[in-house]
Amino acid sequence: MASARDSSHQSDIGKMKTEADGSFKRAASSFRNWIEKGTEFAPEKDRYHLFVSYSCPWATRTLITRKLKGLEEIIPVSAVSPHMGEHGWPFANVDPFPGADVDPLYNSSHVKDLYFRADPNYGGRFTVPVLWDKKKHTIVNNESSEIIRMFNTAFNDLIPAEKAAIDIYPEAHRKEIDGINEWVYDTVNNGVYKSGFATSQEAYEGAVRPLFSSLDRLEKMLKGKDYLVGDILTEADIRLFVTIIRFDPVYVGHFKCNIRDIRNGYPAIHTWMRKLYWNNSAFKDTTNFEHIKVHYYWSQTKVNPTRIVAVGPEPDIKPLDA
Numbered sequence: 001m002a003s004a005r006d007s008s009h010q011s012d013i014g015k016m017k018t019e020a021d022g023s024f025k026r027a028a029s030s031f032r033n034w035i036e037k038g039t040e041f042a043p044e045k046d047r048y049h050l051f052v053s054y055s056c057p058w059a060t061r062t063l064i065t066r067k068l069k070g071l072e073e074i075i076p077v078s079a080v081s082p083h084m085g086e087h088g089w090p091f092a093n094v095d096p097f098p099g100a101d102v103d104p105l106y107n108s109s110h111v112k113d114l115y116f117r118a119d120p121n122y123g124g125r126f127t128v129p130v131l132w133d134k135k136k137h138t139i140v141n142n143e144s145s146e147i148i149r150m151f152n153t154a155f156n157d158l159i160p161a162e163k164a165a166i167d168i169y170p171e172a173h174r175k176e177i178d179g180i181n182e183w184v185y186d187t188v189n190n191g192v193y194k195s196g197f198a199t200s201q202e203a204y205e206g207a208v209r210p211l212f213s214s215l216d217r218l219e220k221m222l223k224g225k226d227y228l229v230g231d232i233l234t235e236a237d238i239r240l241f242v243t244i245i246r247f248d249p250v251y252v253g254h255f256k257c258n259i260r261d262i263r264n265g266y267p268a269i270h271t272w273m274r275k276l277y278w279n280n281s282a283f284k285d286t287t288n289f290e291h292i293k294v295h296y297y298w299s300q301t302k303v304n305p306t307r308i309v310a311v312g313p314e315p316d317i318k319p320l321d322a
């Protein structure tokens with residue numbers, strides 16, 4: 001169900017404007033419903049569907065949490081092609097790509113078709129992740145930080161006890177997690193985008209320097225530690241991991257985040273990242289370097305007009321004993 005009106009300013013990243021000072025500001029997500037017992041969005045098996053891109057760090061937060069919590073059977077997933085073009089994210093029926101899927105619900109061509117199905121007057125960007133309700137034929141939520149909180153608790157009655165017991169946002173650590181999330185979001189997760197999408201020298205330096213100050217701070221925090229908060233895996237690790245795993249393959253070159261790289265410049269962050277990746281399939285199986293690299297280098301033509309995909313670094317991630 002495509003809209004008749006021209007929505008290219010919403011879907012084409014090439015038409016996206018930066019602020020007058022050359023800085024990039026991320027728009028807030030617009031579907032913010034909550035899956036909760038006793039509400040119109042009740043937790044049910046096979047009622048919800050998750051649409052993602054493997055390339056997208058925000059979407060990958062939801063993939064990692066879905067797998068950690070053992071929600072694969074409860075919430076099926078479909079992945080788009082990494083070629084985000086003038087119509088936004090395409091499904092495999094219009095842009096076949098290894099690892100990309102078709103939309104099994106409506107055979108949509110693009111993610112934007114889902115947004116217009118949910119709201120014909122939708123005026124925002126057509127972002128992933130999208131958590132879709134098959135019963136109401138609408139978007140439940142398109143904000144990854146909220147989707148992972150729902151995955152953490154809402155379906156606990158429907159999964160095995162050992163999966164229900166996994167808590168990535170434990171009560172006792174919430175204040176600390178919230179505190180870390182705040183500056184990691186602003187300077188690291190979004191900091192790489194602010195650096196890469198900047199269209200003035202000042203805006204770029206205003207993003208890249210705080211980014212590396214935060215990496216320096218994280219390096220100290222992770223020295224000799226497997227996790228950021230306490231000695232357990234929390235959403236703070238998940239939210240940081242998705243940016244760090246993309247750092248050397250994409251952000252160093254494509255987004256000019258090159259004061260240092262992770263593998264040579266940050267031994268503690270590097271070890272933390274490799275342990276999560278190599279020791280936990282929720283991280284490894286949801287990381288697709290091909291989708292990651294092709295998406296950024298191909299789609300963001302303002303940053304990389306030739307669409308040439310950089311070949312390095314080799315390997316994408318080093319082994320644990322390197």
Ligand SMILES: N[C@@H](CCC(=O)N[C@@H](CS)C(=O)NCC(=O)O)C(=O)O
Pocket residue numbers: 010011012013028029055056057058059088125126127128129142143144145
């Ligand atoms: N706040 C959102 C951000 C999601 C987001 O920006 N996703 C990007 C891909 S990494 C996207 O789909 N962009 C499409 C566009 O802006 O056209 C979340 O965390 O879920």
